[in-house]
Amino acid sequence: MIYTYKNIWFITFPIMMSILIEQLINITDTLFLGHVGNIELGASTLAGIWFLAIYMLGFGFSLGLQVMIAHCNGEQRYSETGKTFFQGLSFLFSLAAVLCLLSKTLSPILLKHLIISNDVYNAVVRYLDSRIWGLFFTFPSLALRSFLVGIIQTKALNVAAFTAVLVNIPMNWLLIFGFGMGISGAAIASAFAELCSLIVLTTYIFRHINRRLYGLHWSIDITILKEVFSISVWSMLQFFMSVAIWFLFFLAIERLGETKLAASNIVRSVSALFAVIVNALASVTSSLVSNLIGARERKNVFPLCHRIIRLGYIIGIPLVALALLFRQPIIRAYTENLIIVQTAQLPFTVMVLNYFFALPGYVYMNAVTGAGATRTVFLFQVSTTIAYLFCLWELSCWTVPLAAYWSVEYLFVILLGMQSIIYLKHKFRIK
Template identity: 30%
Template sequence: MLGSAAQNVVALSDSVFLFHLSEEDFAAIGFVGVFYLVIAAIGYGFSRGGQIMIARRAGERELTEVGRTFYAMVYFEAALALLMFLFMQYGCYYFFGLFVNSEVIFEKSLAYLSTRSWGVFFSYVGVAVIALYTGLARTSFIIVDTIILGAVNIALNYGLIFGHWGLPAMGIAGAGLASTIAEVVAFAVFLVYIFFDKKARAYRLFRLPDIDLALIRQQYKLALPIVAQSFVGLGSWFVFFGIVENLGERELAITNLVRMVYLILSIPTWGFASGVNTMVSNFIGQRKRQAVLPIIWKTAKLSWLTTMLIALPVVLFPHELLYPLLGGEDMSLISAAQPVFYVLVGILTAFSVGSIYFNGMAGTGATFYGLIIQTVSAVVYLGYIYSVVNYTDWGLPWAWASEILYWVVMMAAIFWYLRSRHWHGLEV
């Protein structure tokens, strides 16, 4: 769960500290934070293609192919990171101009990316390492590394945002720099772990292979629909924040608060989703297709139950449970967000089940079909949001209800596909 939500942990830490800096900074990190999550999701999506292939090779007991698959993923992720870095450094000024009306939000968003963009190299190669150990079902150290990532980010956020411990007070740019340094440290720790991992030799991780373009193309073909799915999904969320920003900085701040709570409460589902992806692919590699649907259903039930256990107390008592994070004299933002928190229960119900089925379907190799249904769902989602914000006075709760509509449309198509057995003939 923690490994899959590493970027969520970083985004949460940045948001909490900037909440205490100013409402403008908090609103800005809501906008630019979602943008960076889209960037991170692109790298994560490509790693999922490699993860599915690694899990399949492990299920087939072809351990020597694991290393080749891993390095093909690393080579591609490194090249992709360079492209994303150049875009964030030189293209976002013009890109943000298409969405942002507030000059304050615009300038603070660019300040954040000026330091945050350097972390994309370590983020992209890091998710390749996470994909390796998740695909091999050896996830214990991912927990340790993610805790280190979060701890370093929290400490540096405290120092670099406010200027404590003799560090410069950089504001929102300090949050970006803190997150980048935390990713560098987490990546270095992972390298040390791999060096001392005795099983790594069986996977040929210490033998740097030549660039295998055929294998990279195979991963690219498998992963591209997953990346497009992430881009469509989180990209739609980014557009949602852009639409809400037009309502004013106060509404954007409320939406960012709800997003922050959503990120916390969605962590269990991210973990279960990554796990079911690996399990489905591994069982198919063992020629046990009859186990796929029961695995997905059981995982969905676990995901929903775990999510509700942590979500209901937060939604029902937000002032009491969020005060340790957001405590201050002015708690009006939490009061203003209370109606949206009630909607969040329905969102999390749909998300915790729908995401498991979606990732289970991806584990079968049906990534292109996943792209089609997610694109259709996103079109419905954005059409609904645009109509509610621009043509009604229903407010933020009804705008956020679009998330429920999105997952209902998704789940209807996924259920039909999995029961149709079309995925039985797919090869990875």
């Protein structure tokens, strides 16, 4: 079982488009809200990351679900893939209900103690009040995506991604400006776009997937659910922590003032486009490594990772060059405030160049996830997070440029990559 660059690309592109859903929705929100006001622009950062932290609990579970489905697929136990999928779908829908209830109850209380500016706080709460209901659409979509990636049939993810984006853009304009709903309108538009994406994926499953072959019949099997959860729990904690770190990062920036918070939101928004490539290739790594291990071809794990990283550089280098060349026009698309534009330029450069370190770091980390060692990945995340937060704390004690805060991202991804390489070499006895 050898995956060529062409194979990897045809699997990666639809996944990239599906990941683009959440990112383009956030980018669209930021682009529109940047022309509403600085408070809304800054608040959308904190609100978006708070929601993303909650979303990542479901995303982390879906990765463990994807690993299990890919193992079954690699071992040609096709009927088990559908049974595993339904356990994950049931759990994710229940989790959405629990998290919605907890968020509506606790988020306003917790955020009141974390956000200094009252105006920013009120805008964040208004966004979350509407946005949180989108979990009932995104979590089932995650289960469907895990199934399609696990069985390596990912074409529908393209259509779902484009549908969400095409719905979100006009809905944002209509609700934010047409009905004057501001930041609440952005949240409602995003949730509606995710509903449309879910409808597309569900329709594809019913029309194009052999339900008899893949055992797509509703059933509850607690044994399988426990097995999926035992793998997924560490991914859930890992991804929740990775976004929680972002939230702490932006809380530190919020204390520097609304201008630097708004500038950082623009940088984060653009970084999401590069994160789409990295996360798509990392997700493919996890699935393909699981299939290789299921087919007892561990010797091909490192060659696969190397091909994926090289493909990522082929895709990313032209985009990095374009982003640096058109840095100022890109930033000015978000805001007409020249102070924010000037403040964002150096952090923007630091963020874009981090792509060269983030790609191998996350590919190797997801290779460890694909090997089923999700607890190990979580421990890597904990040790890296401690180092990351220590650096942020040190920076907060000094008066340093905003770009210095963004440079700490380099440390984070390099440490993750190094630990993952050492683990893989030891596990597969590669010198």
